[in-house]
Amino acid sequence: MRARLATAVTAALALLLSGCGGDSDGSDDGKVTLRFQSLAWQKESVDANKQLVEEWNAIHPDVKVEYVQGSWDSVHDQLLTSFEGGEAPDIIHDASDDLADFAYGGYLADLDELLPDRLKSDIPERSWQTTTFGDGVYGVPFLQEPRVLIANATWLKESGVRIPTPDKPWSWEEFRAVTKDLSDGKGKYGVAWPLKEPVSATLNLSLSTGGRMFHRGDDGKVDIRFDKADEIMPRTVHDQVNTDKSASSTTLGMGGSDTLPGFFGGKYAMVPLGFSYRQQIVQQAPKGFDWQVLPAPAGTEGLAQGVSPQTLSVSEDTEHKKEAVEFIDFLLQPKNMVRLAQGDWMLPTGTEALKDPALHTKKNDWATGTALAKDLRSAPAQSVRGYAEWKDKVATPALQEYYSGAIGLEELRKRLVKDGNLVLKRYQR
Numbered sequence: 156m157r158a159r160l161a162t163a164v165t166a167a168l169a170l171l172l173s174g175c176g177g178d179s180d181g182s183d184d185g186k187v188t189l190r191f192q193s194l195a196w197q198k199e200s201v202d203a204n205k206q207l208v209e210e211w212n213a214i215h216p217d218v219k220v221e222y223v224q225g226s227w228d229s230v231h232d233q234l235l236t237s238f239e240g241g242e243a244p245d246i247i248h249d250a251s252d253d254l255a256d257f258a259y260g261g262y263l264a265d266l267d268e269l270l271p272d273r274l275k276s277d278i279p280e281r282s283w284q285t286t287t288f289g290d291g292v293y294g295v296p297f298l299q300e301p302r303v304l305i306a307n308a309t310w311l312k313e314s315g316v317r318i319p320t321p322d323k324p325w326s327w328e329e330f331r332a333v334t335k336d337l338s339d340g341k342g343k344y345g346v347a348w349p350l351k352e353p354v355s356a357t358l359n360l361s362l363s364t365g366g367r368m369f370h371r372g373d374d375g376k377v378d379i380r381f382d383k384a385d386e387i388m389p390r391t392v393h394d395q396v397n398t399d400k401s402a403s404s405t406t407l408g409m410g411g412s413d414t415l416p417g418f419f420g421g422k423y424a425m426v427p428l429g430f431s432y433r434q435q436i437v438q439q440a441p442k443g444f445d446w447q448v449l450p451a452p453a454g455t456e457g458l459a460q461g462v463s464p465q466t467l468s469v470s471e472d473t474e475h476k477k478e479a480v481e482f483i484d485f486l487l488q489p490k491n492m493v494r495l496a497q498g499d500w501m502l503p504t505g506t507e508a509l510k511d512p513a514l515h516t517k518k519n520d521w522a523t524g525t526a527l528a529k530d531l532r533s534a535p536a537q538s539v540r541g542y543a544e545w546k547d548k549v550a551t552p553a554l555q556e557y558y559s560g561a562i563g564l565e566e567l568r569k570r571l572v573k574d575g576n577l578v579l580k581r582y583q584r
Contacts, residue, residue, distance in 0.1 A: 185217065187475050189482060192223040192244035194230060194465075197434065200498035207494070211485055218478045220246075238262040243470040245479050251285040251296055252355075252463035255538055258293035264469040265291035269480045274487060282504040284533040285464055294466035297487050300430040300501045301460060301527040302360060304346075304449040310337065310424045311447075321450050321458065321526040327364065327391050330452040334401040337424040347406040347414045347423035348392055353554040354546045356427070358535045359461030361388045364454030368571070369535050369542075376583045377539050379575040381568045387454060389557065390564065397560040407558050419444060427451065430524045431500040437519060448520035450527060458527060461534035464504055502528050541582035549574045 191208065195201045201224075208222045223244055225233065231253055237243040238257065247263075257263050270292070275283075278296060286294035311318060316333050319325045325333060334345025350356060358368060366385035371377045395402035403423065406414050411428045412435060418426050419441055436446055450458055467486070469479045485491070489507035493514065496503040502524055503509055514525045536542040553570040556562045 187218045187478050189218065189220050189245040189473075189475060189479055190223050191220050191246040191482065192225045192248055194225045194227050194248045195498070196227065197499065199434075200495070203494045203498035207486055207491055211482060218475075218482070220482055234262075238470075238472075241472060243472060245470055245473040245475060246482060247468040247470060249294070249466050249468060250463050251294060251466050252534060252537060254286060254294050254466060254468065255288055255540060255542075257468075258288040258291065259540065262471055263293040264471045264473070264476050265293060266295065266469060266480065267292045269469075269476060270295070271480075271484050274484055277489070277505045277507055279504070279506065281532055282464060285462070285537055286466055286468075288538050294468040295483055295487065296464035296466050296504050297492060298465040298496055298499055298501045299462045299504055299528070299531055301462065301524060301531055302356065302427055302451050303430050303524065303527070304425045304451060305418070305428050305432060305436060306425045306447050306449050307418070307421070307423075308445040308447040310421070314424075319449050321523065324450045324453040324458055327387050327452045327454055331391050331395060331399065331401070334395055334425070335399045338399070338401040340400060342422065344403045344423050345401040346395060346425045346427070347403050347409075347417060348396070348427060348558070349409045349411045349414045350392070350407045350555070350558055351410045351413075352551070353407075353558065354550045355461075355463070355534065357389055357550075357554055360427075360451060361385055362459045362461050362532055362535065363452065363456050364388060365456050367535050369539050377579055379545075379572050379579065381571050384455070386564065389554065389567070391452075392558055393560070393564075396558060404559065407555070415439060425449070430502065433519050434500040448523040450523065458530040459532055460530065461537075462531045463534045463537065465499075465501075502531075539579070541579045545575050545578045549578060 193204045195204045205222055208220050211220055225248065230249060234243065234247065234249070234257065243262070254263065274295065282296045282299070283292060285296050286292055314337055316336060337345035361368070361384070364384045364387040366382070366388065368379055368381060368385050369377050370380055392402065396404050396407065406417070411426070411432055414423065414426050415435060417423055419439070430448070433448065440446065451460060467483045469476055473479060487505065489505055489511070492503040492505050492508040493511045496508065497513065502514070509525060509528055513521070515522045549570060553562070553567055557564070557567040
């Protein structure tokens with residue numbers, strides 16, 4: 156971790172000095188000031204967060220919260236710099252898949268004994284697993300989003316294919332057949348897979364087929380296996396691209412937003428995207444474009460899929476952990492959690508917030524996404540040390556080559572397992 160400190164960017168230092176400088180100690184009059192670094196970036200989300208901070212400050216004159224704007228693009232290096240420099244924000248917004256190094260490194264407070272029972276019981280155990288490292292809880296998971304299929308509703312309706320629902324989703328086999336039926340072989344495709352970052356999509360969607368890839372033994376050590384259940388999702392994508400020609404090969408190197416012009420232009424019938432992409436679609440779709448949200452394909456484990464929720468953590472160095480947790484509890488009251496979820500077009504983790512009628516409307520297909528919340532699980536590699544290196548150096552290039560047709564399934568297996576276990580072994584000595 157200290158080696159990474161040298162690479163932290165100047166912009167992160169500037170953010171640290173301008174937004175996170177100074178101590179959060181109580182002043183001489185006994186008042187406390189806490190710094191809350193938020194990564195909200197969409198206007199609706201930023202507004203919701205700032206409004207909640209104002210509401211807290213209005214009713215807590217002795218514990219003032221300062222809103223500090225962070226960025227998803229640089230948050231890991233910026234936090235690492237602030238932790239090493241002893242200048243970390245008191246309350247930290249991040250994602251669960253970024254917490255492992257900070258948790259194991261002693262930079263985040265263990266919240267297990269600090270959290271109120273209301274919050275502990277409101278958020279399901281499956282969500283708490285995403286922020287549990289060893290015996291401690293190092294963040295509160297509060298927003299999550301399933302991967303869904305965003306579909307051209309007109310195209311699907313005219314094709315006559317069966318429209319899946321959360322109660323009756325497509326199987327992976329049926330999904331492959333449907334995308335083949337929707338393709339014309341002349342530049343119109345049943346699906347566009349944006350797999351510039353292929354690892355999380357592959358791991359998380361493979362949970363539906365029983366795939367896990369990472370297996371932890373009784374000794375606590377993790378090894379990688381690529382079993383039959385792990386093959387189904389990647390093999391489906393590979394065959395759609397290379398055999399059926401029902402998926403565009405050109406989108407494999409794209410991010411989700413890059414596929415939207417082609418989707419709006421009638422080139423792709425469906426695009427697998429995060430649930431929050433609905434906001435971009437509402438803002439950018441041509442007038443009259445009819446779209447709908449469909450559940451991702453299901454396997455032997457139903458609609459199960461992995462997620463890495465957004466989280467709120469507390470710095471280990473802050474002298475005001477109790478007050479920081481009280482603010483988090485306020486921020487995540489059910490009605491407030493709904494406001495945050497609507498601002499980010501995502502789903503809350505809290506069971507009470509998920510009951511809110513605003514999240515069960517047909518408009519913008521909120522109801523479809525909310526119906527999937529019970530099937531969301533901790534992403535398979537959530538607490539695996541060495542995962543980041545395995546992802547960057549082994550899995551990403553191997554999956555990119557496999558999906559494009561450059562290598563076969565056995566070569567993919569060899570790289571993921573053999574090369575991958577060599578990486579993990581260094582972290583588990």
